[in-house]
Amino acid sequence: MQENYLAKWLNNELSEKELAEFKKSAEYSSYQRIAEASGKLEAPDFNMDKAWNTFKDGRFDQSPKVVPLHPFKQFLRVAAVIAVLLTGAYIYLNSQDEIFTTQLAERTEVVLPDASEVILNADSRLSFKERKWEDNRNVELDGEAFFKVAKGQRFTVSTDAGTVTVLGTQFNVESRDGFFEVTCYEGLVSVTHNSNEHKLPAGNSFVVINGEIRATDAVTSLAPSWTQxxxxxxxxxxxxxxxxxxxxxxxxxxxxxxxxxxxxxxxxxxxxxxxxxxxxxxxxxxxxxxxxxxxxxxxxxxx
Amino acid sequence: MANVCEEHIFSSIFKDNSKTVFNYIYYKFGNEEKASDAVQEAFVKLWENCTKVSPEKAKSYLYTVANNLYLNVIKAEKVRLKYADLHSNSINRESPEYVLEEKQFQKKLDDALNALPENQRTTFLLNRIDGKKYSEIAEMEGVSVKAIEKRMHLALKTLREQIDGI
Missing domain, CATH: 3.55.50.30 (Phage tail protein beta-alpha-beta fold)
Known part of the structure; x- marks a missing residue:
């Protein structure tokens, strides 16, 4: 006899041979009777309509409907996603640097948020953060540019070779491979190179070639010649x-x-x-x- | 996609399953009131979670909720079941002796059923009274079909031993 044969028998799953063998056994008649009698059993009455009404009274009529809320919930979800995206995009765009570049044989003029002017010489790159510009006037330069800085907070030009700090003046910065030159045309410029600070009054140049500071003659022009x-x-x-x-x-x-x-x-x-x-x-x-x-x-x- | 939250789907789930949920709990604990409460409780839970439960899962969800409701909380009482057609049959050709003997047998079966472990009794009665297939009971109880067959086998074996007085 196979495993759980009584369960199989009730379910008519026994093979003919097994069934015949089971029928011959002494207990068969008892099992037969149990199956018969239990087939006539009935559970207590269950009034489904009453149960349904009880349920309905408790749910559908009183409590706020769940179903009608759905479209709004869906809308809120979409709205939340859009809000997050917009906020994210706003923050992302605001934190992005403003970048200006010039190609070879090209020159461009950039007006900074405080009306300071920058003229970019060929093959140069200037970047700055527009956000909180008034408090933090900081530009990064790779290449050459002439600055006419409006009066205001400290204005800083960061380059690979050093930083140039001014309050409001006109000066030229060139920072290229092995070559760093700052020329002051008006006011006073502070150049920090290898953590040494050099004060540069109007008409003076600061030139570093291959890490070596060169002496220079006084500058007489009012703006770098390349602007002309x-x-x-x-x-x-x-x-x-x-x-x-x-x-x-x-x-x-x-x-x-x-x-x-x-x-x-x-x-x-x-x-x-x-x-x-x-x-x-x-x-x-x-x-x-x-x-x-x-x-x-x-x-x-x-x- | 069909959604349990839609009232016509929900009410059809109610019609198809409320009686079985009631019986299921009754077979376990022998308490009609608790069984009725379990029906309400299970369907309230299903309604509250109608967005999360798919129509295919609704059935087993109901039995799980109903079962968990009284898990280890109430003690099983005597399960009282009725016998169909015994007295309503006006044309009774059976001899009084037979009727008496039959009644005695039913009494024995009743006692034997109540003596069964709860899971064997529930499985046995869901099959015999509600006509549930082993696979359906397995789904309700969250066990394998094989385990249900085992329970059926043991239930029958124990019932016979009790009734035959072994």
Whole structure:
């Protein structure tokens, strides 16, 4: 006999052979009788209509309906999600930096929230947080820019090479690979380089080339020459001059047999490439060959 | 999707299950009042949670709630059951001896049923009275079909031993 055969028997699941065997057993008649009698059993009366009415009186009629609340609940859910998204987007956008960049041979003017002006030279990047600008005038600069800062709280320019702090003045900052120059045109500028502070009165420059601070002559102009479409240099290694030339004309410069560390003093025009090439090559006594978007500088005695 | 919160679905669940919930609790504890309360309680809970319980799950949800309601709380009382057709049958061709013997047997069965462990009695009666399949009882009790078969087998075996006076 299989396991739980009595349960199987009641459920008519026994095989014929098993059933025959079970019927022969002494207990079969008793089981048969129990099954028969228990089949006639009845549970106490249960009045379903009464139970339903009791339930209905307690639920549907008095208590606030759950079903009608649903659309509103759904609406609240959607509204909550939208509110969260909007708040998130607002905070995110507000905390985002404002970023201005210039491409090669490009220049742009930026007006800061307090009407301070910034002129960005070619291939430069300026970023700042617009939020709480009045309390925290801080911009980050990579490249070169001329600042005309409106009077107000401390104004800070952060660069990789150092920070420049002013209250309200006009100054130029250039921070590129190995080259850091700050020139003050009006007021007083404080330059922090390698945690040393340098005070820079109007008409002075602070130049660091490859980590070395260079002495400079007094500045007489009122604004950096590049804002007047000229690039000027005073005792600057030729390689930085050529790099500036590349930026201003978006051209590739190659050199041959030339000492690019030699110092250059002079100016080149940012609009006329032929004029600019002559301005660089003549005083340096080098020759050049201009192609489509390349220029080769080579020594005069090169064959 | 069908939702238990919709009144016509809810009322059809009520019609299909309220009697069985009542019997289920009655077989366990032998108390009609508690069984009626359990019906109300179980359906109130189902109504309150109608958004979370799918129509397919509603049945087992009801039995779980009803069962948990009196878990370890009340002591089982004597389960009183009636016998169908015994007196209503006006054309009774059976001899008085047979009727008497039958009555005696029913008394023995009654006592034996009450002596059964609660889970065996509930399973046995749900099958014999309510005609529930083993698989349905298994779903109600939250156990396997095999376990229900075991309970049925043991219930029958114990009942016979009691009645035959072994």
């Amino acid at each position: 479409n000229e690039s000027s240099f005073t005792s600057i290694p030729l390689k930085y001059v050529l790099a500036e030339f590349e930026r201003q004309f978006n051209i590739e410069v190659t050199t041959q047999n030339i000492n690019t560390e030699q110092l250059f003093t002079g100016t080149f025009d940012n609009t006329n490439i032929d004029l600019a090439l002559k301005s660089i090559s003549t005083p340096s006594q080098i020759r050049f060959k201009l192609e489509q978007d390349k220029v080769l500088f080579y020594a005069e005695d090169t064959p």
